[in-house]
Structures are given as C-alpha cells and as structure tokens.
Amino acid sequence: MIDWFTVIAQIVNFLILLALLKYFLYGRILAAMEKRQQDIASQWDDAQQQREQAAKEIDDARRKNRQLDEQREQMLATIRDEVETHRQELMVKVRFEVSEQQSRWSEAIQEETAAFLRDLRRRTSEEVGTIARRALHDLADVDLERQIVNHFLSKVRQLGEDEQVAVVASLREGNHAAVVQTTGELTDDLKHLITDTLRRCFLDDLEVRFEKSDDLLCGIALQTDAHKLAWDLRDYLGSLEHEVKQTLEEETAMRKSQREEAAKVGS
Amino acid sequence: MSIKDLSPDDAVLWQWEFASLNYTILYTWIVMALMVLVSWLATRRLTSRPQMSRWQNFLEIVIGTINNQIRDVSQQKPERYLPFIGTLFLFIVTSNLLAVVPGFHAPTASLSTTAALAILVLVAVPVYGIAHQGFIGYLRLYVHPTPLMLPFNVIGELSRTLALAVRLFGNMMSGAKIGAILLAIAPLFFPIVMHALGLLTGLIQAYIFAILALVYIGSATQAHDTRSRLRAEHNTARAEAD
Structure with missing residues (x-):
C-alpha cells in the first residue's frame, strides 16, 4: 500500500512547498498585515495626539476668552467709573456756573431795581415838587420854597431844649458856622429869614452859608459838624418807594418760580 | 488508473529503477505549482x-484565521x-477541494502522501519540542509522570502518527x-x-489534520511553558513570604 519512494518524494515536495510558501506567502502577507497594523496604530497615535492637541487648544481658547471677558468687564467698569466721575465733575461745574449765573442775574436785577427806584424817586420828586408848587401857587398863591422854609424854621423853633443844646454845642465846635442845603437857589429874603431865625435860636454870631444839594429832592437841611436838621419831600415818598419795591420783588419771585417749573417739566 | 486501483500511487507514468513518477507525485506538483502561482x-x-x-484580502483572511487558530x-x-x-492545512485543503475537478486525483487520497505528512508531524513534534525546551527537557516528557510510562508514551507517539495518516487517507480515498x-x-x-x-x-x-498536528506540537512545547510558569509563580510566592 505504501510506496516509500513516493513517501520520501512527498516529504521533499512538502518541504519545498513549505519553503516556497514561506517566502511567497506567509512572509509577505504577515509583513503587509504587520505594516498595516503599525500604520493604523501610528494613525491612531497621531489622531490621539491631535485630539489631545485640539483639546489643549480648546482649553487655551476658552481661557483666553475668559481673560478677554474679564478684561472687557474691567475696562467697562473703569470707563463707567470715569464717565460717572466726569459726569459728577460736569454737574458740579454746571451747578457752579448756574449758581454764578443766578447770582450775577440776581445782582443785575438788584442793580436794575435800585436804578429804577432811584430814577423813580427822582422823577416822582420832581413831578411831586412841580405839582405841589403849582397847586400851592394856584390854590393859595403861596410859593413852595417859602412854605418849605417856613415849615423848616417852625420845626427849628419847636426843637426841645436838649436838642437845642446839642446843636449849639455842635455849632460851637464847628467855629460857629452852619451850612443850609436847599434843592434850588433861595431868594435873598428867605436867606435873611433863615439866618435870622437860626441866630435867634442857636448863636447870635452864627455864620450861615447856603448851598445847593443834589441829595435833597425837594427840601431844606441844616448841616453842622455833628447834627443835621432837615425836611425833605423824600420822607413822604418813602412809603411809595417801599410799595414799588415790594411789588417788583413779588413779580421777580413769581417769574423765578415759573422758570423753575418750566425747567422741571423740560427735564 | 482504474477504479480497482486503491491509490493514485498505482498509476505509474514513468519508472526508472525504484524511482517512479506516479499520479500522486504529479498531482502534488500541480497543487504545489497552483499554490505558489x-x-x-x-x-x-x-x-x-x-x-x-481581492486576492490579497482573501489570503489575509486565510492567513489571519490560521494565525488566530494557532x-x-x-x-x-x-x-x-x-x-x-x-502549509499542512493549505496543501491538504487545496488537494481535497480540487478533488471535485473531473480528472483530478487528490494526492491526499494516497496513503503514501498521508504517511509522509504524518511522518513530518512525527518529526516536527520533537524538533519543535527540543528547539523550545532542549533535548533533555523534551526527552523527560516521555518518562512523565513516571518512567513506567515510557513505552506507552512511545507507542502513543507512533499510534497517533499512524492514526493521522490513515484517517486522512481513509476519508479522502x-x-x-x-x-x-x-x-x-x-x-x-x-x-x-x-x-x-x-x-x-x-x-x-x-482542519482536523492541522489542528491535531498543532495539538501534538503544542503539547510538546506547552509542558515546558507550564512548568516555567509554575516555577515563576512559586518563586514569586516565596519572595513575597520572605
């Protein structure tokens, strides 16, 4: 049954086949498979490294974003503080300017009021003087200046004893000289009347000097070093001036409150 | 070759002295040429x-499967x-599958071929065993567990070789x-x-022939591995105990 030559030949054949397959098949196929596995492992490692790199870069990017956000918040906070500080400064400046403007305006108003009142007083005095002079002349055929002098002299005569003593003392200290101030030029007889009356009342050797005064509206005044006796129409106009001044102040206060309300509505 | 001929060895094409070219050798060459080609x-x-x-894919699957089985x-x-x-598996499987081709005579249907393959396994077992654990170490397997087992081990070695040869020949023939x-x-x-x-x-x-050959070779090499592993575990346990 067994052909031993064939057995030996088959053993040789098998060994030859084994050598050929080892060279042509196993070595090459295993090398190719090994290389593929190495390539896959290498690619896997590369992918892993890239994934780790990507994760690291993502972390870096997130950290940078956080830092940028924080910086932005800090910058915004700084800008807000600066803006608020600047606004406060501007508000203070504006308030100061408004206050200054108000004080200037108030001063201007007061000046205007004072000028108006001065002008009013002057005009009123002139007009009242003129009216009084004409009325006295038309109704009683009396001269205004003479009436003023008479009224003044009657007040001098009616001075109390203490007052009279004080005036005399004052006149003595002033070298026995007195100044009589009037609104306009007096006639000579009025000047004599005054001089005589004053010498009778105070000192016999009194030297009287007459001069015009812008301070008087319509009146007469005796001026010594320490005393002044006067009658002036200004005294009668004081209440009128007070009334006008009060009216002006009320008008100003009302306009001011209206302006403030309008400013509130506008804001 | 007629149906009376039990083996393709009997169909001699050329004869000189004791050397003869029969169908077994001829078709073995054809199978070899085909596989190498x-x-x-x-x-x-x-x-x-x-x-x-596709061919590379096919061969990679085949070689990969054989590798995994081993x-x-x-x-x-x-x-x-x-x-x-x-090579054992591929040669046998190629020969067996080509048997469906009309006119092809599978070399594995020859007892001479199967005997040659069994002898190769018989030789490969001690070759791998000695290469793996040395001459003495391999021979010690025959007196394991006791020297009384030596004749039985030798008989077992020969009988399984005979069984390999006859099983494949019988089935294919x-x-x-x-x-x-x-x-x-x-x-x-x-x-x-x-x-x-x-x-x-x-x-x-x-599959059976290749697996059995692998088991025989593996048993000649694995005993050494098992002893080595046991010795290593013993040394580790002693070191830990000290």
Whole structure:
C-alpha cells in the first residue's frame, strides 16, 4: 500500500512547498498585515495626539476668552467709573456756573431795581415838587420854597431844649458856622429869614452859608459838624418807594418760580 | 488508473529503477505549482493600505484565521508554527477541494502522501519540542509522570502518527472511490451531492489534520511553558513570604 519512494518524494515536495510558501506567502502577507497594523496604530497615535492637541487648544481658547471677558468687564467698569466721575465733575461745574449765573442775574436785577427806584424817586420828586408848587401857587398863591422854609424854621423853633443844646454845642465846635442845603437857589429874603431865625435860636454870631444839594429832592437841611436838621419831600415818598419795591420783588419771585417749573417739566 | 486501483500511487507514468513518477507525485506538483502561482500573483503588489486587491484580502483572511487558530489552540505566539501548520492545512485543503475537478486525483487520497505528512508531524513534534525546551527537557516528557510510562508514551507517539495518516487517507480515498462508484451506478444526480459532501469532508479533514498536528506540537512545547510558569509563580510566592 505504501510506496516509500513516493513517501520520501512527498516529504521533499512538502518541504519545498513549505519553503516556497514561506517566502511567497506567509512572509509577505504577515509583513503587509504587520505594516498595516503599525500604520493604523501610528494613525491612531497621531489622531490621539491631535485630539489631545485640539483639546489643549480648546482649553487655551476658552481661557483666553475668559481673560478677554474679564478684561472687557474691567475696562467697562473703569470707563463707567470715569464717565460717572466726569459726569459728577460736569454737574458740579454746571451747578457752579448756574449758581454764578443766578447770582450775577440776581445782582443785575438788584442793580436794575435800585436804578429804577432811584430814577423813580427822582422823577416822582420832581413831578411831586412841580405839582405841589403849582397847586400851592394856584390854590393859595403861596410859593413852595417859602412854605418849605417856613415849615423848616417852625420845626427849628419847636426843637426841645436838649436838642437845642446839642446843636449849639455842635455849632460851637464847628467855629460857629452852619451850612443850609436847599434843592434850588433861595431868594435873598428867605436867606435873611433863615439866618435870622437860626441866630435867634442857636448863636447870635452864627455864620450861615447856603448851598445847593443834589441829595435833597425837594427840601431844606441844616448841616453842622455833628447834627443835621432837615425836611425833605423824600420822607413822604418813602412809603411809595417801599410799595414799588415790594411789588417788583413779588413779580421777580413769581417769574423765578415759573422758570423753575418750566425747567422741571423740560427735564 | 482504474477504479480497482486503491491509490493514485498505482498509476505509474514513468519508472526508472525504484524511482517512479506516479499520479500522486504529479498531482502534488500541480497543487504545489497552483499554490505558489496564486501566492506569487497575490503577493506581487501587496499594499498596507485599507484598499487592497481581492486576492490579497482573501489570503489575509486565510492567513489571519490560521494565525488566530494557532494562537487559540497553542496559547503561544503563532509565527513559529504558521509555516508548518499553515502549509499542512493549505496543501491538504487545496488537494481535497480540487478533488471535485473531473480528472483530478487528490494526492491526499494516497496513503503514501498521508504517511509522509504524518511522518513530518512525527518529526516536527520533537524538533519543535527540543528547539523550545532542549533535548533533555523534551526527552523527560516521555518518562512523565513516571518512567513506567515510557513505552506507552512511545507507542502513543507512533499510534497517533499512524492514526493521522490513515484517517486522512481513509476519508479522502473513500470519498473518491464512492464518487467513482456512484458515477457508474447513478450518473445523473447523486454524484453531485456526494461531491458536495466530499468538499465538506475534505475541508473538515484538513482542519482536523492541522489542528491535531498543532495539538501534538503544542503539547510538546506547552509542558515546558507550564512548568516555567509554575516555577515563576512559586518563586514569586516565596519572595513575597520572605
């Protein structure tokens, strides 16, 4: 049954086949498979490294974003503080300017009021003087200046004893000289009347000097070093001036409150 | 070759002295030429990229499967055993599958071929065993567990070689002969079924032959590995105890 030559030949054949397959098949196929596995492992490692790199870069990017956000918040906070500080400064400046403007305006108003009142007083005095002079002349055929002098002299005569003593003392200290101030030029007889009356009342050797005064509206005044006796129409106009001044102040206060309300509505 | 001839050895084409060229040797050469040709063609342009030729893919599956089987059965690295075990399996399976080709005489249906393969296994077992654990270490396997077992071990070695040879020869020869007889009796349908069954039988026989060879070789090498592992575990336990 067994052909031993064939057995030996088959053993040789098998060994030859084994050598050929080892060279042509196993070595090459295993090398190719090994290389593929190495390539896959290498690619896997590369992918892993890239994934780790990507994760690291993502972390870096997130950290940078956080830092940028924080910086932005800090910058915004700084800008807000600066803006608020600047606004406060501007508000203070504006308030100061408004206050200054108000004080200037108030001063201007007061000046205007004072000028108006001065002008009013002057005009009123002139007009009242003129009216009084004409009325006295038309109704009683009396001269205004003479009436003023008479009224003044009657007040001098009616001075109390203490007052009279004080005036005399004052006149003595002033070298026995007195100044009589009037609104306009007096006639000579009025000047004599005054001089005589004053010498009778105070000192016999009194030297009287007459001069015009812008301070008087319509009146007469005796001026010594320490005393002044006067009658002036200004005294009668004081209440009128007070009334006008009060009216002006009320008008100003009302306009001011209206302006403030309008400013509130506008804001 | 007639149906009376039990083996293709008997069909002699050329004879000189004791040397003869019979069908067994001729068809072995054909199988060898075919296998080498396919291997050469498939491995001419190998690529390590995922895109590869069908032949390369097929051979990689075959070689990969054989490699895995060797690893599973022997529990060792398969590279040392792949050329021998792989060639055994591929030669037997190619011969058996080609048996369905009309006019082809499978060399594995010859007792001389199966005896030659069994002798190769008989020689490979001590060669691998000695290469793996030395001459003394291998011979010690025959007196294991006691020297009384020596004759039984020797008889077992020879009997399993004989069993290898006769199992493969018997299966392949019977398949071929049954096919031929049925072709004479019922030539239309039945031989096709028997050929299909023959394909399955041939594949299984190739698998059995290769696996048994691997088990024999593995048993000659694994005993050493087991002893080495036990010795290492013992040394580790002693070191830990100290």
